[in-house]
Amino acid sequence: MKKLFLVFFTCFSLLFGKELSFAQIGNGEAFVLISPNQKAKKLVIAGKERSWINHPSKAGYKFAIISAKYASSGEIIVNNGDKKLVFSIKALPYKKEQITVNQSRVTPPKSVQKRIKKERDEANKIYATFTPELFISKPFKVPLNSKITSPYGGARMFNGSLKSFHSGTDFRAAVGVQIPASNDGIVRIAKDRYYAGGSVVIDHGSGIYTQYYHLSRVDVKVGDRVSQGQIVGLSGATGRVSGPHLHFGVFAGGTQVNPMSFIKEFNEKLF
Template identity: 55%
Template sequence: MRKILFILAIATQIFAYTIINGDTEILRADESVAKKIVVNGKEGKWIKHPNKNSVMIALISSNYRAKDDIKVEIFDSEPIVFKLKDGDYKKEQITVAPGMSSPSKENQERIKKESEEAWKIYSKVGDEFLFDSKFEAPLNSFITSNFGNARLFNGSLKSYHSGTDYRAAIGTPIKAANSGVVVLAKNRYFAGNSIIIDHGAGIYSQYYHLSRIDKKVGDKVKKGEIIGLSGDSGRVSGPHLHFGIMVGGNSVEPLKFIQKINYSLFEAE
């Protein structure tokens, strides 16, 4: 067990054996001990470090609505239990068009199909990282809404915020957070004009409410490449960019994810 290194950190602060709902923790191990891994009874995956051939990485993500601890079993090692900890998430009131708060039956069908399409994408966990350098925020702007906030649309609780919102006037260039492949580029009911990028290993970045989409499905993009322009499409109260990260089928706190993945892959010794 001592050979498994827990990279549960931002810089040098270590949070061992706990995980916040809607967060990510990262395991590093030498390839000689990175054997079969099982997470809550389902087989997980070790991914080869993008720059170090002898180092393997396992990503452990927690669902926002999770109620139970996460048990990680690695062959020939003692099980690891991540105790679930509730995040300090707040509530926010948002006023939107009535049809965005209570969609018609026809639009509910559209929403269902779009959701199923997205979850089919997120269920795929690639065998390698498609990037070899640090993640970066898609733009440098003021954050108007944080991940995890319970959202009351027109006074009714509808969802939690699955990403981070940046203030962005319509037409602001949006950059890819890292290299990868575009797996969705289309208009959707709630998310508006949307782009989703696959970064490999079950990591996906999301860019919603765009005014213009500059990429198509299958395009390979490099970190920092302009993929579209910000806007106010979909369910919004004003122009902004919604930036999200999915890891292993779970929406996770994007900025914490960026700090942790950058540290564990490119800064930790």
């Protein structure tokens, strides 16, 4: 109830002329802001001009995604025309995880450094692309209903060394489990990568992407138009892993966010 009140009050304050000086967003989480078309003005988030997105289920409305980076702190300033909303970033209590993998996946040999950089640059270029059209018209679905073995946000200690944070949610899955697309979209990555292994990345439009990693088989190709529920590959244990599973991720609002909380926020607000 408290969250619903904050959501209502935040939208009212930003869109109807009363500045709200304080609202909170957790690091690594996203907030969906909704506006009637006539109230949606020039949108600037954290100093960068952004685009309002057509509401997927309600005519006459638009929405925007405000996301806090995992490592961010301080505030996010959102301007809608001459109205302003200030988000205070709350540090969430993410845990540390100890993981044992092949040492070559922790300190890669020089022979693969060029490959790693190429794969990273390719992904960053894709995520920097904002497709104006929103390809979805229904709520997101979590690809598996199995046990979550590793939630978003944990500090990853690979073989005792801190290397990264967990940018997605891991689901238990033996090798060969069919992996469905979380929603409609266009495939932007479909290949084997050094760290992520067999990888599929789907563009859902308007800066929203879902990621499916460590696949043993990829069943789609770049440019394919996929529908929600369509099988994009089979789960596996490829890349930097300690065992078979599905890594599911969401990139939205310009950064990696908690996929479980994003889906909950997106579905509750827009459908």
